[in-house]
Amino acid sequence: MEKMNDTIAAIATALSDSGIGIVRISGDQALEIADSILRNKNGKKFVCSAKSHTIHYGFVVDGKEEQKSMKILDEVMVSVFRAPKSYTKEDVVEINCHGGVLVTKKVLELVLHAGARLAEPGEFTKRAFFNGRIDLAEAEAVMDLIHSKNELALKASTAQLRGDLSDKIRSMREEILYEIAFIESALDDPEHISLDGYQDRLKEKCDQLIKEVQRLLDTAENGKMIKEGISTVILGKPNAGKSSLLNMILGQERAIVTDIAGTTRDALEEYVNLQGIHLNVIDTAGIRDTEDVVEKIGVEKAKKYATDADLILYVVDTSVELDENDREILSMIGDKKTIFLLNKSDLEQKVREKDILALLNQRNLPDDQDGFIDSNSDLVESSKERLISMISTSAAFGKGLEELEVEIEKLFFQGDIKQNDQIMITNLRHKEELGNVLSSLLLVKQSLEDGMPEDFYSIDLMQAYASLGNILGEEVGDDLVEEIFSKFCMGK
16 A cells, blocks of 8 residues: 555556557656656646646657756657546546657656656556545456457446446445344334334345346356357367368368368367357367377367367268267267257268257167167157257358357357346356355345344345445455456556
8 A cells, every 4th residue: 555655657558569659657746757758849848737638749858957958759649637537536647659669668767767666567447446436346347348359248348347237236235234234223222123024024125135146146157258258169070070160260271171081180279259259169189089199189188178168069071971989979068058060061961960869869878779769769859959059061161150150149148148238247256256145145034034033134144245345345355456456467
């Protein structure tokens, strides 16, 4: 907290050749420090006399004025924001210089030489938090916004930065605090405040809060995938068209494609944005029994990736018969979300949807029953309920990509996430704290059902109140705050 009294500075833009570079200064001495290195076109200082939220034309100068040796370093635009109406609620000056790496560094060096301290990662936003401009959830949204990889993640981060989540958390805290205050007041002054019939009212309030918390927790899985992407593994036998599929999704020739089975021997990972949905796609080696040592390692890697995947794209070569390798792949899939891609639909078809359905049911047969079941069996119909999706594709000709995009959205987001404006939980810390809130509220409800004394309700309500406060940063310790802001980029 002692460092909060320092005036800090940092480069707030990417350090690379660009059209503009911004050096940001914040603190009690920000205006004076900026004034010491800036002059207007008449050679006069202007920052300290500037009004808030104004921008000025000037020059960065280097050298002591009394020595008459001052030289112009850069031509700049200077933005002035006076406390408390600034990002940090302190005096802030932003020097917008030309974006060369050297000139931006030179300007920062002059600012530091004039008395500012180099800001730590995330220190500007940390000051905004400590000075009460934003809460911790909104501060975390700043970093999520910077790292957004798709439109949906950007939308969720913007909503959190706008305060949608914080407003909901505060509303629930106020409701819980009212109940705590009522219980404590009634216990202190039973002659004037009666608890008769209160248990029924508190139970109703707990049910309402539990529903609200559960509704938020239900968004966490979608929120995580929106933020981090869907871990997607492409599986299939050698030469089924897995690499061609990856190239089709990427829209470029990223993976080597040949007619030689086993061309892909190691995993190839790429990041794909399909209609706003971010996929972390891994193309794996073809699954088959092999004596090739390198290929065998690739097959083992493919199995491991499949275990950890959120989504499996199983590429089936429909131009060849199903075999034991297909059985092995199905055993790897288990109950994971899977989209079956019936590839090479442009060739003569030897495998159709009903054959895949039959093979799916084969997994559920008794151990002593071998062989493939009849594709016309009644078991085929029952397996359709377990089957996620099947799409006819031709990776070589780009067929099936649009259908794949639709199926992924339906599979993970029920097809309505782009139009859904509900609050989305994208932060693991928030999810854990909401889980604690839910547990505390359930304990209150259990105490009510067991007829426990009123002070038991108060204890668990206080815990729920504190857990909600952790999300906003009102109950957290300095160590957690430092850990969160240490992940921020310099200058933010």
